[in-house]
Amino acid sequence: MDLSKTYNPKETEDRIYRLWEESGFFNPDNLENAKAGNFVAAIAPPNITGELHMGHALEHTLQDIIFRMKRMQGYRTLWLPGIDHAGISAQNVVEKQLAKEGVKRQDLGREKFLEKMWAWKEKYGDTILGQFKKLGLSVDWSRTKFTLDPDYQKAVEAAFKHYYEKGWIYKGERVINWCSRCGTSISDLEVNYVPETTTLYYIKYGQFTLATTRPETKLGDTALAVHPDDSRYSKFTDQNLEIQSVDNENENETKLKTIQIKVISDAAVDPKFGTGIIKVTPAHDVTDFEIAQRHDLPSVTIIDRHGRMNANAGKRYEGLKVSEAREKIVKDLEYLGLMEKMEKYEHNIGRCDRCNSVIEPLPSEQWFLKMKDLAALAIRALDDGKIRFHPSRWTGPVRSWLENIRDWNISRQLWWGHKIPIEGEEDVLDTWFSSALWPFAALGWPEKTDDYNSFYPTQYITSARDILYLWIARMVFSGIELTGKMPFKDIVIHPTILTKDGKRMSKSLGTGVNPLDLIDRYGADALRFGLAYQTTGIQDMKFGEETMLMGKKFANKIWNISRYILMKIGDDKVEPKSHGLPIIVKLEDTILKVTNHVESYEFGEAAHVTYDFIWHDLADKYIEETKNLDDAQTKETLMYILVNCLKLLHPFMPFLTEEIYSKIPIEDKKLLLIEPWPVLK
Ligand SMILES: [Zn+2]
Structure with a gap:
């Protein structure tokens, strides 16, 4: 018996962790005397771009507390670690590195670029897992999974095939969120809406005045719209109006030209916004796209994937960046007397979660997964109490998200990820498509492996609230549909760690704590x-x-x-x-x-x-x-x-x-x- 005078964590921690690892008891196969049953969870796999932050420290500490207690209670505990390939964010990291050498991914081509990605993954990809050891996590390292492992790829293909054969996967044109910097579509959930003060322009459309923040999209307007109950405009509904506009085909002179435009009525119009009459640009606004579908309006694309005006914008504007086109058309409208007024306006601008560029809504052919039946499965599981949130107050928001869900755009114009398993298809799947399979794919599904048979379904999952929809809800319906079982019983949502004065912790804002x-x-x-x-x-x-x-x-x-x-x-x-x-x-x-x-x-x-x-x-x-x-x-x-x-x-x-x-x-x-x-x- 001898304890030194004071406790020295530095001298102790690494030594003790090695002792645990060498004992093999993180692996359930070595817990021979465990008679209480299985206790299983898959860790929320961090991104390969990740490094340990306070959110991880909290989430995984709490999980480790449960696991260590359960192991001591005699359960055969399996806490499965892993790492996510993190499609767009990982690709961005490597693209940025290449950019420093003046190289674009397109210069390398797909194959060479993917070699760079894998090399990078080998070098830095599991730094974060090493950091997990510092925390003392009792995960079974022998079962570590990566979401691009060959067996995991099989799981993704099997899931895709399952949905495809049910007729739930379809190709369709939609207005999607496009990041011209990243060169890909991104999901609604990856757009950050940031309040910014810009200008609201009041433009004359014949006898009307319309308010818009995006006058350049005027060149793609195919209708005007009012609310059906708005008596101010009811007599114009369904009429074709002849109005004066700018001559967009005249490169050299600022001239007027007459155009024809129809007035429609649709409940999506907010009668309180601006003057209560809006322009409809189906190709460049999600709401306008839906209005156009309901009224069978044509759609004219005027902005390309690089964020520049295309030929449909007319010779006067073609080739300009969106911001340049806006400046030019504002001057033109002022010159022609078509600009009534401009005022400061605070509203939300959609920015790319990965690179902060302004998102451009663009029409695009994408793959979609039908959500109606899948969402219904998850809603039923919540209503029947087969899956429970802790704390329970998160049930409501998730349920209502599922009720209002749109079909899931699952294709991404990236190279790093699971290639869509269709002949001739170049796109990859949304990284969350593979994450949604995590609790069962990590255990070997669709193969009925020993691990899958012994350890699935799992007991619970933990998560931060910011990926409740991106990840948690999708694991619920994917699990029920693909395995016929609830992927877990409990969902533990841990609190968000804020700074002392209540601000978000962020490395880039300098408010993070390591x-x-x-x-x-x-x-x-x-x-x-x-x-x-x-x-x-x-x-x-x-x-x-x-x-x-x-x-x-x-x-x-x-x-x-x-x-x-x-x-x-x-x-x-x-x-x-x-x-x-x-x-x-x-x-x-x-x-x-x-x-x-x-x-x-x-x-x-x-x-x-x-x-x-x-x-x-x-x-x-x-x-x-x-x-x-x-x-x-x-x-x-x-x-x-x-x-x-x-x-x-x-x-x-x-x-x-x-x-x-x-x-x-x-x-x-x-x-x-x-x-x-x-x-x-
Ligand atoms: Zn971006």
Whole structure:
């Protein structure tokens, strides 16, 4: 028995982690005595572009707490790690690197470019998994999956084929979100709407005045539209008007020309916007595209995929960038007396989530997956309580998203990803199409492998709220449809970590906190305990370093308590024994509460209860009261409490507790990692 004077996480953590890895007990195949059943979850696979941030630190710490408790409770635990190929964001990283050398992906061609991607993946792709080890995560590394592994590719192809044969996959023209920088369509969920002040232009259309933020799209207008109940305009509905416009075919002179345009009525028009009459540009606006479909209006594309005006915009504007065309047409309209007024206007501009370029809605041929039946499966699972959210308040938003869902545009004009499994098709699938298969594809589906048969369905999944729709909802319906089973029972949505003054944490904004720095300063256990301690299901977490400091002090307290007890015992042979003293009653109450809280995903409560028992009941009271006692009963009781506290604390502070446990002189000890969880006698 010897504990150094102070606890040194730096000296301990890597050594202990190696011990766990070498033991093989992260792998369920080695848990021969596990009789309680299986406990399985797949980790939310980080992107290969990722590095550990506070969101991961929180999410995975909480998961590790559950897994470590379940393993000690005798479950055959499988926590499956993996990594996502992260289509567009990974491709962007490599494209940016190439750009520094003045090379474009098109210069290399698809094959050579993909070689670069794989080389990059080999070099940096699993940096983040190494960082997970610093946190102490008890994942089964032998089963690590990558979403472009050959068997995973088979799963993606099988899913596509399944949907295709059901007639749910179709090719269609839609106005989609196009990023001309990334050169691909992106989903609605990957567009960030950023409030910006621009100009609202009031343009004369014959006897009407129309407000628009995008006067250049005037060249693609095929109708005017009003709300059906708007009495101001009812007499014009369905009429063809002759109006004056700018002559867009005249390159040299600013001249008027007469055009014909129809007035239609549609409930999608907001009578309160501008003058209540809008121009309809079906090719460059999602709402206008839908209006045009309902009224059978033609669609005229005037902007190309590079964000420039095309021939349909007329010789006067062809070849100009959208912003240049806007400037020019505003001048022309002013010159021709067709611009009534301009005013400042704050509204949301759609920007690419990956590169922040302004999104251009463009008509495009894309592959779609029909959502109606799939969404209905997920809605039923939620309504029947077969899948439950924790906290439950997330059920409502997800349900309503599913009810209002549009067909899913699953094709992307990228090279890095799963190629659409159709002969002659060049596009790849939306990266979320493969992520949606994660809990079963990672276990071998569609093959009925041993892992799939033993470990699917999984128990639960954790996620940040920002990918509730992108990922969680899609895993639910994909799982039910493709495997006939709920992919998991519980969905745990962890709080968002904000800065101390409530701002979003972001590396680029300089408001991020690096968990590796915190581990370096306070130790991994202090970080883990501090995070768990702050977690409540209700609020987002405003992060302050105080709780890390508190975690560190707590770690030292536990070290000192252990050191005290071991010194008191000295060289005596002492069996841990419960003597039914009041402190034991209190300990048993604590065991019960911690167990129940962790089972219910109430981590903050579990951490508080443990902390209070150890600090107040044990250290402040019992140890003080027995300071001068030296009898066997006291020693046995202290030993009993120590062993049980180390077990209770192990899920929260695994390194520290394993280290102390290794020094305790009791017989038939195993690694604390697999010692039985304390139970009430
Ligand atoms: Zn982009």
